[in-house]
Amino acid sequence: MAKSLWIAAAALLVLAGSARAQEADVKPAHQQWSFEGVFGTYDRAALQRGFQVYKEVCSACHPLKHLAFRDLTEIGYSEDQVKGFAAQYQVSDGPNDQGQMFERPARPSDPFVGPFPNDEAARSANNGALPPDLSMIVKAREGGPDYVYGILNGFKDAPKDVKLNPNMYYNEIFPGHQIAMPPPLTADGQVNYADGTKSTVPQMAHDVATFLAWASEPNLDARHRMGFKVILFLIVAIGVLYAAKRKVWSNLH
């Protein structure tokens, strides 16, 4: 009886899971990620390299508004480095005592400053297309980091039977295959990695996907650590309670 119970529960779970596992027409291939699995944690070096790719390439068009500069201390930058990085951006603040708005350098507590003041400006600079905010891109796409990696490596020459619309590029992973984003990672060595890692296109794509996974889910490390403890506790509790149940019920049979 207990067995069939768990089979039924498992069947329901599988059904519920499979209900989600469709949609994208070309499934991006699965890559190895440091943050997968029970003991998965973000690879700090990859996060910093990925941040460098975001800063030097992606941030020209894509905002990251749910992150604050101070969050960068979590991926291993010192407070001074973060302060210095934030200060490169100007934000508008105010009103001051005279009732005037003013510009000041960004502080670590400010959210990331996007490339465009508003969506209309972003569209007008990008042939009408709106580059999405990347704060949650890994959670907001079927396939997560594999999708981001797949898109960045998925630019191909369009097959003969496909007629591309003006200002569109062919991408085998993107739904519908016509994407308004020009290939962002085009040549090896495009980013000069501070840690000396060879910046091939797949390497840069992998690093920036890792960085964006962290941006989507910055608490993953803490979650995995706590989960391990909770599950260990529950396994012990299950054992103790099962023994208690056997003991209490033993005088009935």
Place this chain on the structure above:
Amino acid sequence: MAATGPGAPNSRIVRWIDYRLPFVKMMQHELHEYPTPRNLSYWWNFGSLAGIMLVIMIVSGVVLAMHYTPNSDMAFDSVERIMRDVNYGWLLRYLHMNGASLFFMIVYIHIFRGLYYGSYKYPRELLWILGVVILLLMMATAFMGYVLPWGQMSYWGATVITNLFGAIPVVGSKIVTLLWGGYTVGNPTLNRFFSLHYLLPFIIVAVVGLHLIALHTHGSNNPLGIDHKGPGDSIPFHPYYTVKDSFGLAVFLLIYAILVFYAPNLLGDPQNYIPANPLQTPPDIVPEWYFLPFYAILRSVPSKLLGVLLMFSSILVLFIVPWLDTSPVRSAKFRPIYKKIFWLLVISVLVLGYVGAHPPEGVYVIEGRIAAFYYFFHMLVLLPLVGKLERPRPLPLSIGAAVLGRSATPAE
């Protein structure tokens, strides 16, 4: 354990209170002395699990509401703020979000258990009806809760589901306007859904109270489906079922923890991490998994009005199940034909769930129609007919006799 001290049942303080408010006496009666059939299987764990899940949902929900902003311009960002900046906010939200899924899984198993063992039959008809009321309230609560993060699926799910009421003749469009608080899903919709999402769980608590009163009036049904006949048939709830329920709870919490800590977004839709955009329809509008069977029934007929009617009837028909089933025997253990058609019903609901997740085209339409047909055929035709035609197997003399072999002597 210790029989002395201020909290013991016979201490002066407890006696002073009990004389004025017999709370301890009542708890003593309902937990300790409450006679429970000795043969309840693990399928009977799901009632108490559902109760505990309700408490977890209310506690996590109340704390989430302290940080959430029910405004269409700020809701999405406020949820992200909870996930990123509130201490353990990610834990609270993932507990609440996955808790909703598991709550439905528990309740569905609980309902199918009731169907299998005939727990809705005399004298437990009102107990069953109150359960269906709880299910309806849960569905409303879950639907409105899903709207609150104000992602793409929140917005478009709300649009599709509220529009269904527009199919009702004459008053339909009035009802839709009332639900929306305007002429489209927008800020007033979000505000009223938040208010109701906070209110309904407490109404559920009240109905659960009635459900428990009805339960304790005639006691639990049991896998044999026969009544208590003597002291050998029952055991006190405490410690026997408190310890059995605790063990079941720990196993359940393990599954819950695995979901929350290692696959928190497995059951969710990635689209809901994109902020609501009224100008852009997502490629596929799919409800959460626990609504998929009903969604499939809705889409199994080409007419909107008929689909809506069928969808609501699929739940409303549960109210009259106690009278549709004509068999005097409760448990499917002794009903050879009913046992078979019960599993057909389970399969039809699973097929409906599968179909509901896919676009209504090709083979899915046919599968969905067959499964939807069987669901209603089962409820409206097979239940009354099988009860009349089937020859049940002989029932055991008593629970005690069946559990302990031939001798029906009390075990204590």
